[in-house]
Amino acid sequence: MTGATARRAPPRGDWRAVHDEALRRIGAREWPPGALIPAETELAEEFGCARATVGRALRELAASGLVERRRRAGTRVAEQPSRHARLTVPLIREEIETTGATYSYALIGAAERKAPPAVAARLEGAERLLHVAATHFADARPFVFEERWINLDVVPEAARSGLFAEISANEWLVRNAPFAGGEMALSAAPAEAAEAAALGLAKGAPLFIVERLTRSPDAVITLARLAYAPGRRMRLEL
Amino acid sequence: MTGATARRAPPRGDWRAVHDEALRRIGAREWPPGALIPAETELAEEFGCARATVGRALRELAASGLVERRRRAGTRVAEQPSRHARLTVPLIREEIETTGATYSYALIGAAERKAPPAVAARLEGAERLLHVAATHFADARPFVFEERWINLDVVPEAARSGLFAEISANEWLVRNAPFAGGEMALSAAPAEAAEAAALGLAKGAPLFIVERLTRSPDAVITLARLAYAPGRRMRLEL
DNA sequence: AAGTGGTCTAGACCACTAG
DNA sequence: TAGTGGTCTAGACCACTTG
Structure with missing residues (x-):
């Protein structure tokens, strides 16, 4: 990946590229609901980036409810995706x-x-x-x-x-x-x-x-x- | 801070300690609404941890809408805190x-x-x-x-x-x-x-x-x- | 121009838990 | 007990935007 030395057009960060590709695989059922996805270290190697970068991407996916993560057990695609909504409470x-x-x-x-x-x-x-x-x-x-x-x-x-x-x-x-x-x-x-x-x-x-x-x-x-x-x-x- | 060498009772991570203390200061109006809070480097020095750890804490606060962050401009306490609710949409x-x-x-x-x-x-x-x-x-x-x-x-x-x-x-x-x-x-x-x-x-x-x-x-x-x-x-x- | 947050890395130790 | 995610660090470069 680009690392801190070179950077391409969308100045959004490499973790987002990992995030978006994971999102695509989930949507395309390459990683079907319930499936165990590769470990952080494997993905880091695949994407050519540091493990922390993959971790950041998967943490965001977990926060939006698309994957579930547990130590030792690994990261799984959630069975019921996108079951959270964010409500802005106005004055x-x-x-x-x-x-x-x-x-x-x-x-x-x-x-x-x-x-x-x-x-x-x-x-x-x-x-x-x-x-x-x-x-x-x-x-x-x-x-x-x-x-x-x-x-x-x-x-x-x-x-x-x-x-x-x-x-x-x-x-x-x-x-x-x-x-x-x-x-x-x-x-x-x-x-x-x-x-x-x-x-x-x-x-x-x-x-x-x-x-x-x-x-x-x-x-x-x-x-x-x-x-x-x-x-x-x-x-x-x- | 404890770093990676020693750790105290709640095994939750040091970023959470920074997060919670910031939360306390906001709640206690030590950092009143609209105020600029110290830069990451300053807080890192105060808490004796790495800047990335402070960054993680403040990022979570920003995600919950309590502070607003902008490059160069710094981090400000939001004027209208906590205006988001999370709704779980059940089957x-x-x-x-x-x-x-x-x-x-x-x-x-x-x-x-x-x-x-x-x-x-x-x-x-x-x-x-x-x-x-x-x-x-x-x-x-x-x-x-x-x-x-x-x-x-x-x-x-x-x-x-x-x-x-x-x-x-x-x-x-x-x-x-x-x-x-x-x-x-x-x-x-x-x-x-x-x-x-x-x-x-x-x-x-x-x-x-x-x-x-x-x-x-x-x-x-x-x-x-x-x-x-x-x-x-x-x-x-x- | 300078100072802020944003991100990345490489390495490390730890907490948890499935097998 | 081995392997996973969770966290931390020290350092670095970059993007952005204010003054």
């Missing part, structure tokens, strides 16, 4: 503004209160909770109704009066809460009374529901339920 | 069987036919199309209604009579069509007449809709619309 503001509409936001209420048991269970023993309800608009048309619980044990600053009158809880949290992982669940549900009222829909209208739980390293930061008006589509790439 | 069979229910499948119809214009546009000039309609059941209860178009120019074998009587189109395609990327869109919609009938629901019931388009390297392979009965949740990790 609601950006989601609306990229459609060309004007974003606005209206707080319905924010108050410290006790969570119902189902919520409390998911918040893992948080004691002080802030409940926030709000609607986001696209060109003055209701776009999504948001109901959220915030763990004040983790972000006590969120209790400041009037904080969420102008900035949405999500935007404030993104900027002020420590980085975190979390979980998300998507579903469809009929509009409940509060949701129907906030979105200007008939009760029972089909809503796209996003429930999102966000964690700091130590505890749950917030649990949010977003109810989107009909017509909303969430796009992903496979 | 319907697995999705049902992991709940403990028994999977079954009933073909409603499979026939070569002309696509309506909206479908034809997305299939990018495919000429021969197979239309398939089917229902998937969990313990004899309708779980999802599937309507699918298959590009016979790409997978002519799919036209074989009786093929989809026993195996679902998705499972057959996963095993027999060349590897591909694709797109997916999620939404909520009221049940149309055919969907309501197949799922045993009232017309207008809120359905969770998954539209999936799958590509081979050259052309669109298939376009599918999956309508899930109420109660279905799709889970993701952030």
Whole structure:
């Protein structure tokens, strides 16, 4: 391979050439699903490059789920390729503004209160909770109704009066809460009374529901339920 | 750092230590959003490891969207961290069987036919199309209604009579069509007449809709619309 | 022009696990 | 226990882009 001394047209790196050729062999069934592919050392010899370069290529393939690697056992083509999709979670503001509409936001209420048991269970023993309800608009048309619980044990600053009158809880949290992982669940549900009222829909209208739980390293930061008006589509790439 | 000579308890690699410490500094706002972080060489000196090790750590952070890297410009903490979620797209069979229910499948119809214009546009000039309609059941209860178009120019074998009587189109395609990327869109919609009938629901019931388009390297392979009965949740990790 | 990240190499040791 | 992937190093050259 070219190594560090000479380089050809696409300045993308040699590991990518190995990666792409492996991809081709998998697609062409030269390496069929479930098959064991040659070891790194063999491929390095075939491609005339260092083992680390082959390793980089195969690591990327493993990350995209196309091959499975285990020490001693070797690298196998996955039986079920490409079963992962990457979803970009936009801020609601950006989601609306990229459609060309004007974003606005209206707080319905924010108050410290006790969570119902189902919520409390998911918040893992948080004691002080802030409940926030709000609607986001696209060109003055209701776009999504948001109901959220915030763990004040983790972000006590969120209790400041009037904080969420102008900035949405999500935007404030993104900027002020420590980085975190979390979980998300998507579903469809009929509009409940509060949701129907906030979105200007008939009760029972089909809503796209996003429930999102966000964690700091130590505890749950917030649990949010977003109810989107009909017509909303969430796009992903496979 | 430990290097290759001595190693401590968690046998996970030194790049992960750098990665985790960087994560901590970002979370603790020692490296605030938008800030330029030290160059690889500086971090390598601080951590007492090789520059490649720091590079590996920062590359992983960049892949998860937490930092942005550009040559000469350096590495910056992203303004909007963690905006990606990874979705595992299961086979319907697995999705049902992991709940403990028994999977079954009933073909409603499979026939070569002309696509309506909206479908034809997305299939990018495919000429021969197979239309398939089917229902998937969990313990004899309708779980999802599937309507699918298959590009016979790409997978002519799919036209074989009786093929989809026993195996679902998705499972057959996963095993027999060349590897591909694709797109997916999620939404909520009221049940149309055919969907309501197949799922045993009232017309207008809120359905969770998954539209999936799958590509081979050259052309669109298939376009599918999956309508899930109420109660279905799709889970993701952030 | 200079400094950053991106990549490659050759060699090494280690962790894991199938046979 | 032998062979695989996982990681690390030290050094090097290159591509890119900012100042």
